[in-house]
Amino acid sequence: MAQYQAAERARGDSTGLHHDLTETVRDRIGHALESGIAPTSAEAAHILDALTACYAQTFGRADDADLRHWLLTRLEIAGDPRAERYWHLLAVINGWPVPPSLAPVFARFVAALRVHIGQ
Numbered sequence: 001m002a003q004y005q006a007a008e009r010a011r012g013d014s015t016g017l018h019h020d021l022t023e024t025v026r027d028r029i030g031h032a033l034e035s036g037i038a039p040t041s042a043e044a045a046h047i048l049d050a051l052t053a054c055y056a057q058t059f060g061r062a063d064d065a066d067l068r069h070w071l072l073t074r075l076e077i078a079g080d081p082r083a084e085r086y087w088h089l090l091a092v093i094n095g096w097p098v099p100p101s102l103a104p105v106f107a108r109f110v111a112a113l114r115v116h117i118g119q
Helices: 002-010 019-035 042-059 065-078 081-094 103-117
Strands: none
Touching: 019 042, 019 103, 042 065, 042 103, 065 103
């Protein structure tokens, strides 16, 4: 995760942390999970379109196939259970509230991306 982020910064990413974007993803994908929306459905495609538009805006990129492939890589790295464990431990060490798990959200987002980009 650190290597990926360092490489992104070396390529010019200076966007910093993305708490608002993460909350948007958590809300929209969380709602899809609660509603039983399948990653293969047309409704999931609409949610995916809205989220990729948010990512495109945040990162100053076009909302195209390249963005979606880049996003898939980014989410697979962020969804690594070791990354979540790191953030959990960091919160404990620093006395912060432990954030809720994003594992189901990232897993569903990745599944929908794979389906809708044909992977």
